[in-house]
Amino acid sequence: MNKLVSWVEEIKDKNASTAAALIVMKDNEVVLEHYSGKHSNTEDARQVDQQSRFNVASARKSYLGLAVAYAIYEGKITSLDDYARNYFDDIDHELLGATTIRHLVTHSHGLDENLEGNLIREFEPGESWAYRGINIVMMTKLIHNLYEKNFPQLLKERVFEPLGFTKTWWEVSDSPELVSVIVDPADKGETALGMREDGLEKNLFVNTREFAEWGKLFLNRGKMNGKQIVPEAVMELATTIQSPPYADKELPQNGLFWFVQxxxxxxxxLGSRVPRGSYQILGVTGPTLLVIPEYNVVVAKMYNKRYNYGGENYLYYLKEFSNLVADSFCVK
Known part of the structure; x- marks a missing residue:
């Protein structure tokens, strides 16, 4: 596993990230824990350690996905194939057309916003795949409406508190534990805080240990310490392929926002050597949470630099890391 640490450190330097962290779990035990760098690029910045909490950006979608899975399991959403227009009275039903909940949670909805903030259609639902933010806003608001509480609060009550999570939250005020986000390496890092704690903003901060424990919860199908915290069927909904059939066979496959192999x-x-049934969530600031059930492995990786290394070839590096993890545990 030294190769994983070397890879993490190499990309950290190439991408001008000031902070990195890596935890590898095998058979529910931590077999590697690595921290390096500082919270920002200022001289007095705090050293990264177990308490350091990273902004996980789009990896927060895995948390929203679990809330959506709850809503389906509990019948608040009757089916993934329900038309979105049945749930969103404030959005033009003609524009929504045949868009379903399935399309919204698998990035196959074809909706986007223009520069004026108006909803537009890029392609017909289910015909392609595009990573946009409008579906996240829509599903976040829907969960709030269905449960009369926001999804972070729902998860706090049902998951975070039972698991003893204290380092996972949508932050609106700064603290020494929070790692800054580097946008321009020549400038001081940004706090990446939000104005609200309801899940509508990209202000989820998590320390690496709880990020790994989040993955472990999924690996164990909702059971932790001998207790079923989340119904197994909810976990199954979130992490099995829910994408519609695509004509283009090279498009990604998703569960409820998770990328599934x-x-x-x-x-x-996900790299070509990663076993079938594995799943992963990523963020633009560098976090990766990879779960490989076949090997009983969870890997949590953190950075603090906005935008992935590699430019237009960034997918190569994302796949390379998951392939290196798979190679570390594959019995040949």
Whole structure:
């Protein structure tokens, strides 16, 4: 596993990230824990350690996905194939058309916002795949409406508190534990805080240990310390392929926002050597949470630099890391 640490450190330097962390779990035990760098690029910045909490950006979608899975399991959403227009009275039903909940949670909805903030259609639902933010806003608001509480609060009551999570939250005020986000390496890092704690903003901060424990919860199908914290069926909904059938076979496959491996695909973010049934979530600031059930492995990786290394070839590096993890545990 030294190769994993070397890879993490190499990309950290190449991408001008000031902080990195890596935890590898095998058979529910931590077998590697690595921290390096500082919270920002200022001289007095705090050293990264177990308490350091990283902004996980789009990896927060895995948390929203679990809330959506609860809503389906509990019948608040009757089916993934329900039309979105049945749930969103404030959005033009003609524009929504045949868009379903399934399309919204698998990035196959075809909706986007223009510069004026108006909803537009890029392609017909289910015909392609595009990573946009409007579906996240829509599903966040829907969960709030269905439960009369926001999804972070829902998860706090049902998951975070039972698991003893104290380092996972949507932050609106700064603290020494929070790692800054580097946008321009020549400038001081940004706090990446939000104005609200309801899940609508990209202000989820998590320390690496709880990020790994989040993955462990999924690996164990909702059971922790001998207790079923989340119904197994809820976990199954979130992490099995829910994407509609695509004409383009190179498009990624998703569960409820998770990227799920079935077979190697050109536009997937999982490497070709990662076993079928594995799943992964990523963020633009560098976090990766990879779960490989076949090997009973969870890997949590953190950075604090906005935008992935590699430019237009960034998918290669995302796949390379997951392939290195798979190679570390594959018995040949």
């Amino acid at each position: 079935d077979e190697p695909r050109e536009r997937s973010e």
